[in-house]
Amino acid sequence: MEFGFAIAIGGLYAAGFYMMLRRNIVKFILGLSLLGHGANLLIFTAAGLTRANAPLTAGGSGTVMADPVPQALILTAIVIGFGVTAYMLVLGGRVSQLSQADDVDALRESERGAE
C-alpha cells in the first residue's frame, strides 16, 4: 500500500507544481492546496501506515493503535494550511479585482521602475 501512496504523493506534488506554474490565479491557489495535501499525506505515510484502530486508550493495552503523533502534526498542518489558504484566497481575490485580471503575469506593477 505504501508504494501506491508514494505514487499518490508524487501525483499530488506534481499536480501542485504544475498548477502553481499556471497563469490563472485560481489554478495557482488550487495548486498550493494540492501541495498542502501532498505534504500531509507524506507525513502520514512516512510515519508508517497501519490499518489499526484510532489512538484511543480506552481499548486497553492489547490493541494495535495508529501512531498519534503524525496525526497531531497533520491536524495542526491542516488547520494552519486552512488559515493560510483562506487568507491567500482573499488576497488573490483582491489582487485580481484590483488588477482587473485573472492572469498572474499581469501582476508586474510593483516591479516597474528599475530600468
Next chain:
Amino acid sequence: MLSLSVGIIFITGLAAPYLLPRLGRAAPWLFSLIPLGILAGLLTHIIGSVSTFPWVESLGLTILFRAEGLSYLFAVLITGIGAVVTLYSGGYFHGDSRAGRWFCFLFLFMGSMLGLVLSDNVFSLFVFWELTSITSFLLIGFDHHRPEARAAALQSLLVTAGGGLSLLAGLVLLALITHTTDLGAMVAAEIPNDSPLLPWVAALILIGAATKSAQIPFQFWLPNAMTAPTPASAFLHSSTMVKAGVFLLFRLQPLFESISWWGPALMLVGGLTALTGAWMAVRQHVLKPLLAWSTVSSLGLMVMLIGAGTPEALFAAAVFILAHALYKAALFLVAGILDHETGERDIRRLGGLRQDMPITAITATLSGLSMAGIPLTAGFVAKESMYETLLHAPAYGWMLLVCAVLAGASFAAVAWSVSVKPFHGSRLPTDRHAHDPGSTMFFGPLMLSGLGIAAGTVPSLLLEPHAAASAPTAHHVPHLAAWHGFNLPLLLSAITLALGGVVIWLRHRKAAGDTSSALNKLGTERLYYRAMDLLDRFSTRTANTVQHGLLRIYLFSVLLGAMAILWPLVYRHAAPLDNLITSWAASGAAETRWHEWALLLTMIMAIGATVHARTRLGAVTALGVVGYVIAVIFVLYGAPDLAMTQFVIETLTVILIALSFSHLPPFRDLSPLWVRARDLLFAVTGGVVMTVLTLVALNARKHESVAAYYMENSYNLAHGKNVVNVILVDFRGIDTLGEITVLAIAALGAFALLRTLPGRKRGETP
C-alpha cells in the same frame, strides 16, 4: 598618551561645530593649538612612544600606536602641517556658515591620518586607512553643490576604498602567513621564501598603496580632487593622505624584498608615475592642477626610491618626503591665498602681484626655491641625496636617474609658474582688489617655507635625524649637508635647472593647448568611467533579469532550484530502490485491499480532473474530491480526528473559493503549448523526486518513537483517552497555541483586506 592624542583630535573634531560659534575669533588659533601641542609633545618626547588600547582582540585588532622611526616622522609632519592648515582654515572660512562642519571634517581627517601612521597593528592601520578615505571624501566634496566636486569626491572614494579592499585582503593574508597582526613583528617575522601566498599579498598591498598614493594607473583621482577647498588640498595632497601609500610600502618593504618582481615593479610604477606627473604638470595653467600633477610626480619618485630598496634609497626617500611636505603644503596654501584674494586661478591671468601682496610673494618665493632645488633649501638637499643614491643604485640606476632629472626639471618649471609668474612682470587686472590676507592665513605658509630654507641650510640638524630614524636599517646613513662641493649630483642639479629653464622658455613662447584633452589622453581615467558605466549597466541588467516580475517564473526558478539540489542527493540513494520497488510490488500489492485500490484510483483521477478542469467550479469540485479521498484514507488508517477535520475544512474551502472568485471570467488557456509541456515535464520530474523521497523515507523507518510515551501516559497523566487530542491540547499544546494564532491573524488579515473595498468608505464593519 598617543591614543589620547589621537582621541583628543577626534573629540575636538566632533565638538568643533558646537565650539566654533562659542569661541569666536580665537577659535582657529585655539584649534590649531591642539595639533601644535601634540607636535610639541612628540618633539620633546613627552608623549610616550608606545600606547595600546584593546579593541577586538579575538580578531587581532588592537589599537597599537608606536611613534618610532617613519611613524614618528609622519606624525610630526601631520601635526605640524595640520596646525598650519587649521589656522589657515580659520581665515579661509572666515564668516562661512559651514566653518563648523569644515573643522569637524578636518580634525576627523587629521586624527585618522595620525592614527594611520602611528598604528603598529595592521588591522588598526586599515581602520584608519579607511577613515582617511571617508573623511577625505567629505573634504573633497565639501562644496557639494558643484557637480565636479561631487564627482571628484566619489571618484576618490571609490578608487581609494576599492584599493582599500585589496589592501584588506592582502593584510588578512599577511596575518595568515606571519601568524601575527603586529606590524613590527610581521616585518621581523621569518617567512619561508617559497610561501605561495606572499606574491599575492605583495600584489594586493601594492594595489592598495597605489590607489592611495595615486600611482599609475590610478593617478587620475588626485588632480580631480583639486576641487576641494584649498586647505584640504594642501593637507591631503601635499603631506598626508596621498603619502599613506608611500608610507605603507616603506614600512613593508623588508617583507617583500625576497620577491623578485617587487623592486622592479615599484621602480617601474614609480618611474612612470613620476614622468606622467611631470609631463602633465608642465601642461597646466591652473594653479591647483599644476601643483597636483607635480605631487603625482613626487609620489612617483618616492615609490621609485622605495623600489630601489637600498638603505640609502630609503633614506633619500625619507628626506624627500620631509622636504616635499614643507614646500608643497606652503605652495598649496599660497595658491589658496591667490585664489581667495584675487578670485583668479589661471596663472596666465596673474602677474605683478608682489607690490600688493608682499608677504605672499616672499612665502611663495621661498617655497618655490625649495621646490626648484636651489642650494640652501630643503628641496636641494633632498634632490642631491636622491641623485647621489641613484648614481650608486645597483640596478636600473641610470633609468631612474633620468626619471628623477626630468621630474626635477618639471618641478623647477612648476615652481616658476607658481611662485614667480604671478608676482613678477606686469600687473594684470584681477576681479578683486588684491592684498595680503590676515595673519591666520599667511602665518602658516610663511612658517613652512621658512622652515624649508632653515632645513636646507642646516640639514644635519633639521632633516637628518628625522629621516635617519625612519630608514629601517640605520647602520649606514649618508651625511646630509647644505653643500657637498662640486660633484656629479651637483652637475645633475644644474642640468635639471637648465632643463627646467628650457621648459619655462618653451611654455612662455607657446601658449599650450587645451589641458582637458591632455588629461583625457592618459586613458586610465576613461577606463575608470568605462568600468563604472559597465558596472551600472551590468547591475541594472542583473536586477532586471532576476526581478522580471513574473510570479510563475519566480516559482519555477525556486522549484527548479529546490529540485536541482534535491535530485542528486535523492538519486544517490536510488540505487537500492529497485529492491524496494520489487519487494513492495510483491508483498504490498498482495496486501492491498480492493477498496484501497479504488481509493487510489479515485484520487489520481480527481487530481487529473483538477489539473484538467475547464471551469472553475469543475476544478474546485475535483479538488474537493481529492480532499475527501484523503479524508477517507484517514478514516481507514485509524485517524478519525483527521478525517473529520479534513471533511469540514474541505467543505469550507470550497465555499471560500466559490465566494472569493465569483467575479472572475471562466478559465482560459493562457500559456502556449510548449510552456505547458515544459511545466508538465518539470512537474512530473518534481513528483518523481517526491515519490522516490517517500520511498527512501519509508525504508528508513524508525523502530521506536515518542508515541509510546503518549499512549502510556495519555490517560493517567493527562486525563484524556483520545491521544491525538491530548497531544494537541496538552503534550504539544503550544503548537496549537501557535496554530490558533495563525488562524486568528489570517482572519484578521482577510477582514482588513476586504474592508477597504474600492467605492466603499473605509472603516465600515461587515
Next chain:
Amino acid sequence: MMHLLPVYPVAGLILWAAVSITLHRYPLAQMAVTALALLSAWAVSLILLYTATFSGPIVLLVGNWPAPFGITFVADRLSGLMTVTALTVSLCVWLYAAFSTAREATGQGFYPAMLAMIGGVCGAFLTGDLFNLYVWFEVLLMGSFVLIALGGGRKQLEGALKYVSVNLVSSALFLAGAGILYGALGTLNMADLAVKMHLQGMPMLSSAVAALFLCAFGIKAALFPFFFWLPAAYHTPPAAVNALFGALMTKVGVVAMIRVFTLIFNHETEVTHTLLLILAGVTIAVGALGAYGQWEIRRIFSFSIIGQIGYIIMGLALNTPLALAGALFFMIHNMIVKTALLLTGGIAGKLMGTEDIRRCGGLYVGRPLLAYAYLLCALSLAGVPPLSGFFGKLALIRAGFDAGAWAVTAVAVAASFLSLGYGMKVWMYAFWGPLPAGIPDTAPGMRSPSVESSARGMIWAVAALIGLMLLLSVGAGPLMRFCLATAEGLLDPREYLQAVLGQGGGALK
C-alpha cells in the same frame, strides 16, 4: 521564574496580541498594549541572555513533560542574543510606526499582526522542537502576510501575493522534511534528533533531508536561487513594515539554518556545507549587483539584504568558530543597520514625496541630521571601519582565507565594494545632489507641518538604532568574544544537549 521566562517572548506576545485583537475598536489602546508587550518581552529577553551567558542554557519543559516528549524551549546564547536583538529592533520600529503608520494602519490589524509576527520570530529562535519551529514559522509568516498587505493598493497587494506564494512553497518543503525526520527517527525534539542522528543516523536519507531543509530555510532566508520574493515585495509596504521585515524575516531563516545545520545535519558536511558555500557566493554577488542596479532607496536596501544573507550563510558554510562568530556578528549588525537604513529611506521618501533618488535631492542641506544618520548607516553597511559592519566582514574574510575558500572570499571582498557603491549612489543623488530641475516642487513634505512633526518623531527611532550601531562598533571586542563563545557552543553542542536531555544526552556527543 524560569518556568515562564523562556516562553514569555513568544506566548506573552501572543497573549498581548489577543488582547489587542479584542481591543480592535480602540487603536490607541492597541498601540499602548503593543508597547507594553514589546517592552516586557524585551526585558525578559535581556534576563534570558544574561542567564544563558553566565549559567548556561535555560531549558523550559512546556507542560512539564519530560524532554523528548513535550516541547522544550531553550534559551542559549544564540537564541538569547537573537531574541534580544529582534526585540530591540522591534521596539525601535514601534517607535517609528507610532509616528508614521499608526494613523493609516491601526484598526486594520497592524499591531496584532506585528505582535504575532514578532512572537513567531522569538518562537523560532527559542524553540527546541522541529515541528514547533514550523508552527512559529507559520505564525510569523501569517503576521507578515497581513502586515505586507495592510491598507495596500494594487502594487502592494501584488508584491504581497508574490511574497506569500513563494513562502508557502517553503512551508510545504519544511513540512515534508519534518515528517520524514519523524518517520525516520521517531522524535521531533531537536536535541533528541541530534543524538539519534549521531547514534543511528539515516543511512540513505540524511543529506536528502538536509537538502530539503536547506531549500525550505533557503527560501525564507532569501538565498540564491530562492530569493525572488524579496525584491518583489519588500519595498511595497510602508517603511515601518519594510524595516521590520528587513530586520527579522530573512534572519529567522538563517538562524534556523544555523541551528539545524550545526545541531542535526553536521555529519555530511562535505556535501551540505559545500553546497551552502557555493550558494552563499552566488547570493553575495547577485545581491550586491542587484542592489547596485536599483534606483529607489528602499529598493536598494531591500535588495542588498540578499547579499548580506550570503555573507552570513558563508560563515555557516565555512563551519569554523571564527566564521560562525563573524556570521553572528554580521547578522546582529545587519539587523540594526538595515532597519535604520530602511527607516531613513522611509523618512526621506516621506519628505521628498518619492523614493526614486533621481528625483530627490538637497537633503544634506535641508536635513543635515538625517543625512549624517544615513551616511553613518550606509558606511557601516558597506563594512567601512570603524563602524560595526567592518568586524563581521573582517572575521568572515579571515575565516574564509583560513579555510582556503579563495573564490567565495574574493567575491565577498569585491561585493563590499559594490555595497559602498550603492550606499554612496544614494548619497550622491538624494543628499549631496541638488533637487533636479524640472521637477515641480518634489518636496512637498519639506514644508508640510504634519510631515515635519512626524519626521522629527521618526528620526528618534533612527537615532536609537544608530546609537546601538555605535555601541556595537565601540563594544565590538566583547561582542565578538561573545559570538566566538556562541559559535564554539554551536559547533560543539554538548552543553545544549545536556541541558535539554540531561546527562544521557550529553554523554553521547
Next chain:
Amino acid sequence: MNSVILRTGTVYLRPLLLIFSVFLLLGGHNQPGGGFTGGLVAGLAFVLEALAFGLDQARRTLRVHPLTLVGCGLLLSAMSAFFSTLLGKPFMTGTWWVWHVPGWGELAVGTPFFFDLGVYFDVLGVTCLIIFSLLNAGEAEGKT
C-alpha cells in the same frame, strides 16, 4: 442562494450542528473531536445561516463581532496556558480538578479543557469572520 430547501434545511440543521459542535468539544478529550472540529462545525452553522437568511440575520444570531470572538478565544487559550505559572509550575502544565460524580465516574476538568474551549471560540470566530467578510464584500460589489 434564496432556495427554500436551503432555508428549511438550515432551520433544522443549525441547532443540530451547534449541539453536535458542543458534543465534539466536550467529548473531544476522550473520543474523536475537540475544539477545532467543534469550532469548525459551529462555524458552519452560522455560515449556513448567512447563506440562507442573509448576512444581517447571521450577525444578529452571533450577537458579538466575530473579531471579538477571535480575540477572546485566543485570549482564553493563552490565559489557560499561562495559568500554571501562577502556581509556580512550568508554562502550560495541566492543572486538573477531579470530582467523583456518583453514578458517572470521574469528572476531570483542567486547564487543557479551557484551552480547547479557547480554540473552539477562536475557530468559530475565524470561520465567521472570513465568510462574513467575503459575503459582505460580495454584497457591496453587487450593489455598485
